[in-house]
Amino acid sequence: MSALAAVPDLAENPAMSAISQASDLRESAVIDPGSRILAVDSSLIELLPDRGLRRGSTIAIGDTPGAMSLTLTLLAAPMDTGAWAAVMGLPEFGVIAATDFGIPLHHLALVPDPGDTWLEATAALLDSIDIVVLAPPRRCKASDARRLSARARQRGSVLIICPPAHTPHRANTPCWPESADIELTVRDNEWQGMQCGHGRLRNRELDIVASGRRLAGPARHAHLQWGQQQWNLGA
Amino acid sequence: MRVIAIAWDAPEQEAVITALTAVAPRLEVTAPGLCIVPAQGPTRFYGSEAAACTQLRNAVVSLVDVQVGVADSRFAAALAAQRNRCVAPGKTREFLSRFPVSVLDPLMDDKSEFSDLLQRLGLHTLGAFAELPVDAVMARFGRHVAHAHRLARGEQPTPLILHVLADPPTLTTELDPPAERVDIAAFAGRALAADFIEHLTKRGLACTRLRIDAETEHGEELTRLWRAITVFDAETIVERLRWQLDGWLSDASPTRPTSGITLLRLHADEVAGSGDLQLGLWGEMSAVDRRAARGLDRIRGLLGPDSVLTALVRGGRSPAEQVQFVPWGEPTPPPNKSDSSPWPGCLPSPAPALVYPTPLPAVVTGPSGTPVHCSGRGLLDSPIATLRICQGPTNTVDTWAGPWLSDERWWDRRAHRRRARFQLVTTDHAAYLCVVEQGEWWIEATYD
Missing domain, CATH: 3.30.1490.100 (DNA polymerase, Y-family, little finger domain)
Structure with a gap:
């Protein structure tokens, strides 16, 4: 309660303060100073200023094909070392693909339809879950976005903004009305393995561009190649 | 589940257990001086619960004076044994209701603090605690207390969360x-x-x-x-x-x-x-896990009991069929035999990263602009040229593959489904999983 009251813009919001009252049993967030940075997959290290996911940061994924796979790649390595993740507002989350990327399902919680309480629920998730993936609804306001980023910063969790997937058509308007610490966008995305009527989706090449407030200098690029090994084929 | 508990003075141990095992082989030792037997086997063998209890008592009569109790849960049976009581089926909650809340303390992490808390709230007996609504307990205290609440209501939570393992560790x-x-x-x-x-x-x-x-x-x-x-x-x-x-x-x-x-x-x-209730309670959970579990319990309290889901991978053909969602905190159903068996018509890896809970209607046309028809054997009457999803813009299809045919439940006329699945990649490099059923095309998933 006292920690929350210290952040004025959170305490102002009546819904937020209702959460803080409901949670007086909660222990204060313990952040191990040794793990300020959550390790990521080696293919993404060069893109990120801290060579990993910095606790407290907000990362926005650009609204292009490949966004969800990029999100899964970001989640896999930290979750493999025991971190928890929650996915908010994304009923289309591909569970089988998540396991293919190596995400342990017993540390994953899905909140597919938070409804009108998405803001409060996301704030509450940020209190206790290491990585929160949010597909924000269209009505997400800049002030809401700022509050959630501040909450993540204060609680030491990572907020990943993933474009919503209600239809496969990507809107040109950004889904997150604020500038994030880091913005990762799949620039180029090429599937291989099939020709008209033959073969199947097999290999994939992606170009990822990183920009954002925390990245000084020119945008960083990474080229990813995914094949059989990445799909973790047991059989 | 009926349970018999046998209690005696702790110093005598090994000889008593050996003697009791002769009467009831499935004996479980809970602590020195306390054993539990599922009542079903001995009851059937000796004719009645009372006869089974007498047999158990007689088996050790020369060694030690034992007390025997019968009830509907392990927790209640142990308390019944202290009083030498046989609680009638269905009366367990009533039996428990008169006990002070402090009997729950040995089950909790923080020992005596839990009953202190309940007493400060004016809940002095298990009966008063059991009266609280389940959802309110879950939302306010989290699931380790919800587990204690279940015990107080006379329920036996354990058998529900058993997993049948082919190779027990x-x-x-x-x-x-x-x-x-x-x-x-x-x-x-x-x-x-x-x-x-x-x-x-x-x-x-x-x-x-x-x-x-x-x-x-x-x-x-x-x-x-x-x-x-x-x-x-x-x-x-x-x-x-x-x-x-x-x-x-x-x-x-x-x-x-x-x-x-x-x-x-x-x-x-x-x-x-370990995702099931029990680990929420006790020692082996890391601080991170506890914090996460508590947070998710809070979300459940905020949004409703079915709002937070965990996913399980099951047997199935399509990406949607292969996944089962279970509300957070609920017992996970045991795996099926079919989960590991092969599924003909199953789609090859990679799996799509976005799976639509309801497939999106689509229009797929050939080079001439007429809709593509798929025959019963999965043959298309023309190559695929364009894809239009949900009245959206028309995309040119760059390349495609398929079909993966599935003929499901052909033995059941009403549940019978024949479907053919195709992978499509449009010129903007988006890859889709389409399904055609009875001439209609749908987008089931996106290889996002």
């Missing part, structure tokens, strides 16, 4: 030289227990009933089933091992082995998924 260690004394064997058991717990944790399991086997140089064996008060951690396993060996190796023991112990084996007789 077993670990063995050999002692060389043989251990003649309990403390030497227990020392070896310490490392074994730590390995065992690590092994289980890696598989996402927690052990709720443990079998400990000990063998001596001369081939004498002692096997005991131990029921955890909550779940076993390394510390409690070593404690159980000590209890088991103490009785066996003591000078007074009639079955005292003639040589030293050469082998110790730990066998997870019954396990629960």
Whole structure:
């Protein structure tokens, strides 16, 4: 309660303060100073200023094909070392693909339809879950976005903004009305393995561009190649 | 589930258990001086619960004075044994209602603080605690208290969360030289227990009933089933091992082995998924896990009991069929045999990263602009040229593959479904999983 009251813009919001009252049993967030940075997959290290996911940061994924796979790649390595993740507002989350990327399902919680309480629920998730993936609804306001980023910063969790997937058509308007610490966008995305009527989706090449407030200098690029090994084929 | 509990004064242990095991083989030792037997077997064998209790009592009458209790849950049976009571079926909650809340304390992490809390809230008896609405308990206190609440209501939570494992985890260690004394064997058991717990944790399991086997140089064996008060951690396993060996190796023991112990084996007789309730309660959860579990409980309180889901991978053909969602905190259903068997018509990896809960209607046309028709054998009447999803813009299809045919439940006229699936990549490099059924095209998933 006292920690929350210290952040004025959170305490102002009546819904937020209702959460803080409901949670007086909660222990204060313990952040191990040794793990300020959550390790990521080696293919993404060069893109990120801290060579990993910095606790407290907000990362926005650009609204292009490949966004969800990029999100899964970001989640896999930290979750493999025991971190928890929650996915908010994304009923289309591909569970089988998540396991293919190596995400342990017993540390994953899905909140597919938070409804009108998405803001409060996301704030509450940020209190206790290491990585929160949010597909924000269209009505997400800049002030809401700022509050959630501040909450993540204060609680030491990572907020990943993933474009919503209600239809496969990507809107040109950004889904997150604020500038994030880091913005990762799949620039180029090429599937291989099939020709008209033959073969199947097999290999994939992606170009990822990183920009954002925390990245000084020119945008960083990474080229990813995914094949059989990445799909973790047991059989 | 009817349960018989047998309680006696703790110092006598090994001889009593041996005698009781002769009457009821599926005996589980909970603590020194307390055993639990599922009532079903002995009741059927001896004709009635009362007869089974008499048999158990008579078996040890020369050794020790035992108290026997019967009730609908393990927790209640143990309390009934203290009072030598047989609680009639369905009356367990009523029986429990008069007990003070402090009887729950041994089950909680923080020991006495829990009943203090309840008493400060004006809840002095289990009956008053049990009256609280389930959802409110879950939302306010989280699931370890919800578990205690379930016990107070006279429910038996454990059998629901059992997992049937094809290969129950077993670990063995050999002692060389043989251990003649309990403390030497227990020392070896310490490392074994730590390995065992690590092994289980890696598989996402927690052990709720443990079998400990000990063998001596001369081939004498002692096997005991131990029921955890909550779940076993390394510390409690070593404690159980000590209890088991103490009785066996003591000078007074009639079955005292003639040589030293050469082998110790730990066998997870019954396990629960570590995502299930039980681990929420007790020791083996890391601080991070506890924090996460508590947070998710809060979201459940905020949004409703079915709002937070965990996912399980099951057998199936399409990406949607292969996944089952279970509300957070609910027991996970045990895996099916079909989960690991092959599914004809199953789609190859990679799996799509976005799977639509309801498929999106689509229009697929050929080069001439007419809709593409798919025959019963999955043959298309023209190549695929364009894709239009949900009245959106028309995309040019760059390349495609398929069909993957599935002919489901052909033996059942009403449930019979024939479907053909295709992978499509449009010129903007988006890849889709389409399904055609009865001439209609749908987008099932996106390889996002």
